[in-house]
Amino acid sequence: LNIKKEGSKLGKILIKKPGLLTTIQDNGRRGYGNYGIAESGAMDIFSLKSGNALVGNSLNEAALEITLLGPEIEFQNHSIIAITGGNLSPSLNRKSIEMWRTYSIYKGDVLSFGSCREGCRSYLCFSGGINVPKVLGSKSTYIRGKIGGNNGNKLEANYTLLIGEPIIKKKYFIRRMKKEFIPTYQKREVVRVVLGPQDDYFTDMGIHTFLSSDFIASSRIDRWAYRFEGPVIEHSKKGADIISDGIALGAVQVPANGNPIVFMSDRPTTGGYSKIATVISVDVSKIAQIKTGDHVQFKKIDIKEAQKIFKDREQFFLNLVK
Amino acid sequence: MEFGNEISNCILDRIRDFSYVLEKTNIPWCKEFVPSFRAILFYYDANKINFEEAKKELSKLEKGVHKIKITPPRIVHLPIVFGGKYGPDLEKVAKVHNLTTRQVIDFFIQEDYRVCFIAFAPGLPYNAGLPKQLETPRLKTPRLKNLAGSVGIGGKQVCIHPIDSPGGYNIIGRTPIKFYDFKKINQGNFKNFCEVVFFRIGDILKFEPVEEGEFKSIYQAVLQDQYEVKIEY
Numbered sequence: 378l379n380i381k382k383e384g385s386k387l388g389k390i391l392i393k394k395p396g397l398l399t400t401i402q403d404n405g406r407r408g409y410g411n412y413g414i415a416e417s418g419a420m421d422i423f424s425l426k427s428g429n430a431l432v433g434n435s436l437n438e439a440a441l442e443i444t445l446l447g448p449e450i451e452f453q454n455h456s457i458i459a460i461t462g463g464n465l466s467p468s469l470n471r472k473s474i475e476m477w478r479t480y481s482i483y484k485g486d487v488l489s490f491g492s493c494r495e496g497c498r499s500y501l502c503f504s505g506g507i508n509v510p511k512v513l514g515s516k517s518t519y520i521r522g523k524i525g526g527n528n529g530n531k532l533e534a535n536y537t538l539l540i541g542e543p544i545i546k547k548k549y550f551i552r553r554m555k556k557e558f559i560p561t562y563q564k565r566e567v568v569r570v571v572l573g574p575q576d577d578y579f580t581d582m583g584i585h586t587f588l589s590s591d592f593i594a595s596s597r598i599d600r601w602a603y604r605f606e607g608p609v610i611e612h613s614k615k616g617a618d619i620i621s622d623g624i625a626l627g628a629v630q631v632p633a634n635g636n637p638i639v640f641m642s643d644r645p646t647t648g649g650y651s652k653i654a655t656v657i658s659v660d661v662s663k664i665a666q667i668k669t670g671d672h673v674q675f676k677k678i679d680i681k682e683a684q685k686i687f688k689d690r691e692q693f694f695l696n697l698v699k
Numbered sequence: 700m701e702f703g704n705e706i707s708n709c710i711l712d713r714i715r716d717f718s719y720v721l722e723k724t725n726i727p728w729c730k731e732f733v734p735s736f737r738a739i740l741f742y743y744d745a746n747k748i749n750f751e752e753a754k755k756e757l758s759k760l761e762k763g764v765h766k767i768k769i770t771p772p773r774i775v776h777l778p779i780v781f782g783g784k785y786g787p788d789l790e791k792v793a794k795v796h797n798l799t800t801r802q803v804i805d806f807f808i809q810e811d812y813r814v815c816f817i818a819f820a821p822g823l824p825y826n827a828g829l830p831k832q833l834e835t836p837r838l839k840t841p842r843l844k845n846l847a848g849s850v851g852i853g854g855k856q857v858c859i860h861p862i863d864s865p866g867g868y869n870i871i872g873r874t875p876i877k878f879y880d881f882k883k884i885n886q887g888n889f890k891n892f893c894e895v896v897f898f899r900i901g902d903i904l905k906f907e908p909v910e911e912g913e914f915k916s917i918y919q920a921v922l923q924d925q926y927e928v929k930i931e932y
Contacts, residue, residue, distance in 0.1 A: 407742070410733040412896050413821045413861070512885055521864055522821045523881035576702075597843065601865060618837050618854050620706055621818070621825060623733035623740020632867060633839040646733050647740075647818035647825070649837055649853050650867065671767065680750050687745045 385564020387508055388454030388543075392536040396448035397583070401507055401526035401538075402642075406435035406515035410646040416626065417525065418642050420600060420665035421498055422658075423560065423690075424462035428502035430697040431459040431479050431552050438506040439516035441532070443499040445668065447490020448532065450501075450619035453608035456482040457504035457543040463496020463562060463666050469643065477554040479545070496562035499570035499648070521643060557657075558693075563579040565591070565672040566663050570629065570654035571680050575619055578651035579631070587629075587653055591672045592637060600643040603664055605673065609635030610653065621649040627656030627664070629675070637675075639664055657683040659690045700757055701738045706827050706855055710737050711815050716767045717760075718816075724760070728753065732827040734816050736825065736856075758796060761797075772813075776929040779808075779906045780914040781872040788869035792835050792852060803871065804908060806830050812857055816901040820864045822879035822896035826857040826904060841867030848873045850906075856905055874906075875918035876928055897928075 404425065405418025419442055426436040441448075459479045460467050467474050467490050473482060476499075482488070490499070505535035509516050509526060513526045518526030525535070527536065545552075577583060592607035610631050617633035624630070624647055630638045632650040639656055640648075641664070654675065656664060667673060678686075702710045718734045724909035728747035733740040743753045745857025781804050782789040793800045812826035819825070829852060837853045842865060845851065849860045858868055861879040880896030883889045893899060909917070 397859045407731045409733045410740070410742075411817065411820045412892055413823045415820075416731075430875075510887070512887065521862055523862070524877075524884045526884050529881060531708075605786040616836075617839075620704065620854070621856060622738040622799075623818075625740060625742070631843060632837070645819040645864070647735050647816075650841075650854065684745050684749055691746055 386454075388452070388456055388505075388540045390456075390538050390540055391451045391453060391536060392448055392532050393451055393487070394449040394540065395532045395534050395536070396443055397446035398444040399448045399532045400440050400442050400518040401509060401516055401532075401542070402442040402518060403439040403516045405517055405642065406513050406519070406525065408624070409513055413646055414513065414522060415519055415643045415646065417498065417515065417519040417600075420642050421462050421500065421662040423662040424498070424500045425502075426427060426560070426694050427477070427554055427697065428459045428461035428500045429696070431461070431477070431554060432457055432504035433503050434502065434504065434506050436698065437695055438502070439509070439526075440503070440507070441501040442698045443490065443501060443571070445493050445497060445501065449487060449489040452482045452484060452486045452488070454484055454540075455543065457545050457553075458482055458488070459502050460499050461502070462500045463498050464494040465499045466491030466494055467499070477559050479550070479552045488556070489693045496620060497668040498665055503540040504543040504545050508539035508541055520644060531557060532588045560663075560666075565674070566667060566674050567674050568660040568663050568677045569657045569683070569686070570675045571683050572677060573652070574622075576653055577617045578613055578617070578619065579653055580611045580613045583613070584653070586610050587637070588675055588677055591674055594667050594669050594671045594673065596669045598667070598669060600641055602641055602644060603639040603667065605637045607636065610633065610679040612651065615651070617650055619649055619651050621647045624648045624652070625655055626658060627661045628652045629654045629656060642663065653693075657686060659686050700741065700754070703737055706736045706815075711813070711827070712741060712766070713764075714816075715769075717764050719767050720760070721896060726756075733818060735929045736815055736827070737816060769901060772903050773899065773932075774905060774931040775898075776905050776907055777874050777876060778909045778914065778917055779874045780874045780909055780911055782898070785873040785911075785914070786850070786871040788851075789871045792833065792869050792871055793826050795835055796832060798832070802835060806832050807871065808906045808908060812904040812906075814898050814900055814904065816900055817864075819858065820860065820862050821881070822861040822898060824859055824898040824902070824904075826859075827855070829855050829857050835869050837867040838869065841865055845870055845872070846873065847877075848875060850874060865928060873914070875914050875921055876923050876926075
C-alpha cells in the first residue's frame, strides 16, 4: 500500500453530490488480462495526462473521471487543481471557471458542474494526486470487477477522499495548456483504425460500409464499450462468430446484427464476435468524449502510420512535462 | 499470435506451455498477454519495439518452448440448476437442435469440460468439451446483463459468468458457486492468484444438476462461506 508517510500533509475533499458516474482512474491496471481482469483506467488518456502535467503530477497519477453530470465537491484544505477533457461547465463557488488551466483552491471552496457543453467526460486532477491504495498495481476503479479506487465503487455522497499535498507551491501560479493543443469535441468525429484481425470475416461490401458510413452512438455506451448503430456491416460466409480470442483496447467487434461495438477501458479481455478493425490508441481518447447521438466515421490507416502517431503523442507528453 | 483456427487439445497444450514460459520470462516491451483457445494477444510498448520485430521475437521464443510436465488436473463438481429464470435460453437451444430441454440437459451433463483459459471477466473459465449436438451460435445481439453464475453456450464453447456482466452466450443454467473474491483483492490479502480466482487452467468440470430449492440453499451456504465445492485431486 502506498499510503504516504507521516510528514506529508494529506488534504481532504468531501463529495457533497456524486454526479452521474464519478470514479477514480489512473492509466490502468496491466498484467492481469490472463485472469480476466480488465485494464480499466481513464477512458480519455490524453486528458488525464494533460491534466496531470498541468498540476505537476506524474502523468499517470489518478484523477476523478467525471461523466456528463458532474459532482459537487467541498475542499477542506488548500489544493491546486486542473480540469481537462469534456466541458461540463465547472464552477468554483458558483462562478464559472476555465478548463485546461490550474486553479488554487482554499478551504471551504466548493467546486460544482453544470450542463454538458462539449464532450462527455471531464478529468479533475489534484496536484499531489489522489491518496487511495493501489490494487493490483493501480488506483483505477473497475466497477464490474468490484476492485480498485473506492473498493470498486463510484463515488457516493458524503464520501471523503484523501488527496496529496500540492506539488506546485506558488499560490497564484497559473499554468495553462497551449490553445493549439486543446482538443475540440465535435458532434461528428473521424477516428482512425487499423483493419483486422478478422477483416476476412466481412465482405468487400461490409468493409466498404464500415469505412464510408456514419455510425451513431447509441444509448448503450459505457466504460465497457461504445455500441454504435448505422447501416448493417455485412459478414462474409464465415459468419459473425469466431473462436474467442483477445480483445485489445479500441477493438471494433461486429456481432451478427451488423452494428459495430468499440471496446473501451473496462472491456472484457476476450470475446467471440469477429473484429473488423482496431481504433488506434491515440484516437480512443476521442471515442471517450462521444455521447449518445454523436456521429463517428472510421478511417483506415496502416500499422506503421499508427505507430508513428503513437510515438508522436508520447513525444508530445514528454515535451509537456519539460 | 495465432495457432490455427480450431479448438484442439494440441493447440491448447501449445498455448498453455507457451503461457507458462511467458509468465516466467521478463520481456521488457510486453505489457500484458491474454491467451485464448487458438491465439495469444500481446500488448506491446510501441516505444520499445515495432509490430514486425515483436512478432519475430515472439515466434523465436515460442519455437524454444518445451512440453511442460503438468500436474494431474483437478476434477471439480459444480452444482447447476437448468432452465427457467436461471437458464433463459434453454428452450431456445432445445428448439434450435430439435431436442427436448431434458435431452439438452442430458447431453450437457454427460460430458466433462476442460478449463482452457481464464478471460473475459475476472476468473471466468472458458471451457471446451461441449458435445456437437449442442453447438449453438451466439446471440445476434449480446445481452447487457447476465447474472453471476450463469452458464452459457457460445458456438463450441461453454462459459460461466463470475460476475454480472454483458455477454452473447445462450444461458442454459446457473451455478450458485462463487469463484472470484474481490474483497481479498481490495484488501491485498492474498499471496497467490489461486486464492482469489477459483478455476485453474486444466481443471476438469463435471456439472451436477440440482433443483431450484437446492440451488437456493447452496447459494445461501456459499454467501456464508459454508459450502465446500467438491474437488478430486
